[in-house]
Amino acid sequence: MKKLWGVFWITEALILTGILAAAITLSLANWLLGAAAGVSGALAAAAYWLHFRSLGYELSDGRIIVQKGFIVSSRREIPVDSVLMSQEVTLFGRTLYTALTTAGGTAVLCCRVEFGKISNKFARKCDFT
Numbered sequence: 001m002k003k004l005w006g007v008f009w010i011t012e013a014l015i016l017t018g019i020l021a022a023a024i025t026l027s028l029a030n031w032l033l034g035a036a037a038g039v040s041g042a043l044a045a046a047a048y049w050l051h052f053r054s055l056g057y058e059l060s061d062g063r064i065i066v067q068k069g070f071i072v073s074s075r076r077e078i079p080v081d082s083v084l085m086s087q088e089v090t091l092f093g094r095t096l097y098t099a100l101t102t103a104g105g106t107a108v109l110c111c112r113v114e115f116g117k118i119s120n121k122f123a124r125k126c127d128f129t
Contacts, residue, residue, distance in 0.1 A: 002112045006096040008052045015045050057111045064100075066109065078107055086113065 019041020027034030050070060058065040064078040078100065085101040100107045 003055070003057065004095055004097060004110050004112060006091065006094050007110055008048075010091075010096070012045060012048060015048060016041060019044070052110070055110065057109060064109070064113070066107070076107075078102065088112075 019037055023034045023038040023041065025034075026037050051068065054070050054073075055066070055068045058067070062080045064080060066076045066078070068074055082102045082104075083100050084103065087099045087101075088095045089097050089099060095112060096110075098109045098111065098113050100109060100113075
């Protein structure tokens with residue numbers, strides 16, 4: 001499954017813009033606080049970048065497997081048959097992420113999932129006759 005980078009770029013830009021604004025504001029009053037704000041912003045952006053780079057998706061045996069983490073890793077398996085609804089969230093015509101609703105809640109995947117190809121559940125149509 002192809003990873004989508006739209007949500008990552010938006011979040012990364014917001015982190016860096018907010019920290020840049022804080023650093024400029026604080027540097028006018030106190031250069032030490034401005035430098036601390038800049039360093040903390042750089043660390044937050046780097047941590048988010050590492051988190052997103054470690055995020056991986058795999059489709060295996062009717063399950064969507066989500067793996068993430070460098071130091072502390074986690075793995076989540078979502079059976080395709082338990083997905084009740086799938087929704088792609090778009091911004092300016094580009095897909096940002098896919099939200100899957102299951103009986104256990106909603107999972108947000110930053111990848112493109114084509115359910116018509118992997119599950120008969122999404123391919124069949126309702127027959128009300």
